[in-house]
Amino acid sequence: MELLYATLQSGLASLASYLAAHVLLCLVPAFFVAGALSALLPQQSVIRFLGPDAPKWVAYPAAAGAGSLLAVCSCTVQPLFAGIYSKGAGLGPGITFLFFAPAANILALSYTGVALGADFAIARVVLSLCFGIGIGMIMALLFHRDDAARLANAEAFAGEEGINRRTVIFLIALIALLIGGTLKLDFLTTRLVTLDFTLPAAPAAQAVLDRLVPVNTIKGDEGLSLQGVMLITLLALIGATALHGLGKVDEGFNRLTKVTLGLIAATLVFAAIGMQVTGNGLRFSISGRALAVAALLALLVPLARRFDAWDIQQWLWETWRFVCQIFPLLIVGVFLVGVIRVFIRPEWIQAIAGSNTLLGNLSGVVFGIFMYFPTLVEVPIAKMFLSLGMHPGPLIAYLMADPELSLQSILITSAIIGKLKAWTYVGFVALFSTASGLAYGACVDGEPIVMIALAITAFVGILIGAMYYVGRRQAPAAA
Amino acid sequence: MDIKILGTGCPKCQRLEQLTREVATEIGVDAQFEHVRDIAKIMEYSVLSTPALVIEGEVKVAGRMPTKEEIGHWLGKLG
Numbered sequence: 092m093e094l095l096y097a098t099l100q101s102g103l104a105s106l107a108s109y110l111a112a113h114v115l116l117c118l119v120p121a122f123f124v125a126g127a128l129s130a131l132l133p134q135q136s137v138i139r140f141l142g143p144d145a146p147k148w149v150a151y152p153a154a155a156g157a158g159s160l161l162a163v164c165s166c167t168v169q170p171l172f173a174g175i176y177s178k179g180a181g182l183g184p185g186i187t188f189l190f191f192a193p194a195a196n197i198l199a200l201s202y203t204g205v206a207l208g209a210d211f212a213i214a215r216v217v218l219s220l221c222f223g224i225g226i227g228m229i230m231a232l233l234f235h236r237d238d239a240a241r242l243a244n245a246e247a248f249a250g251e252e253g254i255n256r257r258t259v260i261f262l263i264a265l266i267a268l269l270i271g272g273t274l275k276l277d278f279l280t281t282r283l284v285t286l287d288f289t290l291p292a293a294p295a296a297q298a299v300l301d302r303l304v305p306v307n308t309i310k311g312d313e314g315l316s317l318q319g320v321m322l323i324t325l326l327a328l329i330g331a332t333a334l335h336g337l338g339k340v341d342e343g344f345n346r347l348t349k350v351t352l353g354l355i356a357a358t359l360v361f362a363a364i365g366m367q368v369t370g371n372g373l374r375f376s377i378s379g380r381a382l383a384v385a386a387l388l389a390l391l392v393p394l395a396r397r398f399d400a401w402d403i404q405q406w407l408w409e410t411w412r413f414v415c416q417i418f419p420l421l422i423v424g425v426f427l428v429g430v431i432r433v434f435i436r437p438e439w440i441q442a443i444a445g446s447n448t449l450l451g452n453l454s455g456v457v458f459g460i461f462m463y464f465p466t467l468v469e470v471p472i473a474k475m476f477l478s479l480g481m482h483p484g485p486l487i488a489y490l491m492a493d494p495e496l497s498l499q500s501i502l503i504t505s506a507i508i509g510k511l512k513a514w515t516y517v518g519f520v521a522l523f524s525t526a527s528g529l530a531y532g533a534c535v536d537g538e539p540i541v542m543i544a545l546a547i548t549a550f551v552g553i554l555i556g557a558m559y560y561v562g563r564r565q566a567p568a569a570a
Numbered sequence: 571m572d573i574k575i576l577g578t579g580c581p582k583c584q585r586l587e588q589l590t591r592e593v594a595t596e597i598g599v600d601a602q603f604e605h606v607r608d609i610a611k612i613m614e615y616s617v618l619s620t621p622a623l624v625i626e627g628e629v630k631v632a633g634r635m636p637t638k639e640e641i642g643h644w645l646g647k648l649g
Contacts, residue, residue, distance in 0.1 A: 134633030
């Protein structure tokens with residue numbers, strides 16, 4: 092009975108502190124960015140760089156770009172991959188896209204950055220980019236005969252649509268909001284004004300919360316602040332109004348749309364304002380962050396008005412679709428992580444992956460392959476491992492392998508490119524995930540970063556050289 | 571009129587089908603709808619991204635959501 096209580100409490104505590112501390116400032120704007128990318132950015136504008144005639148030095152970066160800009164959910168990944176592979180730039184860029192998309196889309200990145208720290212997010216992007224392009228090139232080299240035959244009878248596809256300026260400006264403002272709300276920069280966090288209010292009920296309420304969700308720095312439990320509770324309440328309110336306000340926005344703006352958007356803006360600003368419980372009341376501290384968030388929100392209104400109503404409706408609708416698709420899974424996932432955590436002994440994790448060894452990195456990868464977690468749930472799981480004492484190296488190995496490799500993605504991939512290629516791909520991902528874990532771990536352990544950067548650069552350089560060589564040898568045959 | 575919606579079952583694709591059906595009913599076009607979900611068949615249209623709308627064998631739009639006016643224009647011109 093006591094165990095059951097402890098488990099449930101751990102689950103709820105993990106959920107509460109996630110909702111209160113992390114999800115808000117990063118995921119709310121991130122969902123809006125994802126919605127805008129999906130609704131306002133014509134896919135053709137990126138994809139046209141991926142046609143069969145695209146030069147390699149354009150195709151590989153474009154594939155990575157398509158991965159991070161267009162693909163937030165697997166329903167876009169699958170057709171895009173099939174398209175790039177069979178009608179477009181071919182196997183190599185297709186694989187780059189497939190590798191890069193789940194690790195480096197806007198939602199995954201912002202969530203990793205906030206939950207685990209900016210250094211993990213940066214490591215995730217840089218390593219995914221290097222190895223995504225690397226694996227793509229190796230696959231293209233290995234199977235270049237098939238590829239040449241297959242591309243010979245592929246017809247070109249045209250894409251005329253470009254990206255217009257108002258979309259770019261709007262996206263930049265949204266991303267600035269996302270970054271301004273999350274980054275821990277000095278000029279954003281410096282307090283400008285503090286306001287004190289007397290409210291005797293506040294310390295009492297905080298005391299109750301501390302008893303319900305205890306702070307435990309050893310286990311990494313963060314507890315729940317009074318502000319956190321208010322934020323969760325606001326989130327619930329947003330959810331209730333958004334059901335109609337955003338869910339039905341494609342049939343036209345309704346009254347609840349404005350209420351929902353107003354609530355979201357208010358929540359973001361409130362979350363950016365620091366609120367502390369003092370001895371006999373509340374202290375609000377207004378920092379540069381709160382002002383920046385408020386200013387950017389105000390700026391978004393005139394920017395959004397420049398679009399047709401239809402575009403804005405699509406944007407809000409897409410945003411809400413992403414929330415519906417990802418948020419429930421994330422909540423269940425975070426809750427379960429909290430539950431599981433009760434049963435895992437830190438000693439186990441430390442014994443297997445507590446230091447940056449080959450075995451530790453391999454076990455991170457194997458765990459990533461055999462466990463399938465829905466989009467973004469890998470992040471709270473990684474956070475649990477980190478707080479249980481996993482070394483950052485194996486953690487990166489796990490983060491690299493988990494979203495790219497799951498039974499589901501292996502099956503989809505092999506349906507499109509065949510079993511042999513799919514399993515070769517799986518092997519390379521496992522290999523490179525282990526390698527990137529070792530590299531990142533070495534970096535954390537104090538190896539000079541220059542050496543690691545040199546090693547990665549040399550590796551990619553060799554690949555590009557090999558690509559070029561094969562390309563040269565193929566060229567006369569094709570002509 | 572032969573109308574095909576290419577999509578892998580994502581919400582956007584469902585929405586496109588719904589929207590096209592609405593427009594077809596509004597302007598009174600007699601149309602057969604088919605929702606193509608098989609990725610191999612979708613690729614036959616040289617479409618790189620879904621959702622896509624194919625009217626009388628011609629790809630009208632791919633990778634984004636058309637407005638009702640656009641759909642009406644395509645349907646009206648043929649119907």
